[in-house]
Amino acid sequence: MINKKKIVEELIRFLDERYSDAKCSLDYVNPFQLLIATILSAQCTDERVNKVTCTLFKKYRSFEDFARADIEEFMEDIKPTGFYRNKAKNIKKLSEIVVEKYDGKMPEDIDELVKLPGIGRKTANVVLGNCFGKPGIVVDTHVKRISQRLGLTDNDNPDKIERDLMELIPEEKWTKWSHQMIEFGRDICSARKPKCESCPLSKYCGFYLDKKG
Ligand code: SF4
The missing domain is CATH 1.10.1670.10 (Helix-hairpin-Helix base-excision DNA repair enzymes (C-terminal))
Incomplete structure (x- = not known):
């Protein structure tokens, strides 16, 4: 035993x-950026994600920007992180929901976060633990x-x-x-x-x- x-x-x-x-070894300056970077990190190294987000976050600065993104162009932007079609669709869709339902501000509650496309408990716990002082096992x-x-x-x-x-x-x-x-x-x-x-x-x-x- x-x-x-x-x-x-x-x-x-x-x-x-x-x-x-x-x-956390992902580069971010606010919860919005950490959420996006964590989604991109699925099946990809943090180093590669950081290379992509270094320019990505200059182009897209808010959920509004992702909600308005041209999907084909956005897919190209994140292509090096792999599985870019699904990642782009999920990020665009969740951004539309955050803009419409939460006035462009990310929900800080795990039960609300995991309802968003592409966000599981792992991603939610990374963001809530690192940005909002709400501990979670990742x-x-x-x-x-x-x-x-x-x-x-x-x-x-x-x-x-x-x-x-x-x-x-x-x-x-x-x-x-x-x-x-x-x-x-x-x-x-x-x-x-x-x-x-x-x-x-x-x-x-x-x-x-x-x-x-
Ligand atoms: Fe076990 Fe991992 Fe330690 Fe090896 S390195 S003894 S697999 S915990």
Whole structure:
């Protein structure tokens, strides 16, 4: 029987020591920009998104601008981020809704945010946690993988994983902890070649112990 509480204590201690400065690596200056950048970051690296948004946010400065955008031109603007057709359609549609229903201001409530096209709990939690001080667990690919490897969740569905982690991680840490886990995933616990020999969590890690035999 694994002791999740003990694993979480050690994990938090390690993350606080090693990734004390972890934060969102997307470039933004306001919630509007972070929302758009987070949508663009699906299946794309933050570095590539930052290259695109560097010029994109000079051209489109508000939800009104995206709502009025020529869709073909907008698709070209964001093409390097991949899946650009769907991303462009979702951003244009959600911008139209924000303009019509919310007077051009982004809703700050997660239940309202996730009703917008292309916005799931992950994106909503990134924006609410980083811009509005409303903590949320961001279940991205790194958070999911590491949590499963360490046995903190048996689930595969991101919403269920989020609920499992909300039980284990103190609420005030949710946003920062998520960014620390993303750094941990990029740095040590990668998908293909995790550096288990130098990982301080290896003695708790089912994935590693199974692999070792
Ligand atoms: Fe990841 Fe390996 Fe550490 Fe397990 S032991 S958490 S797989 S790096």
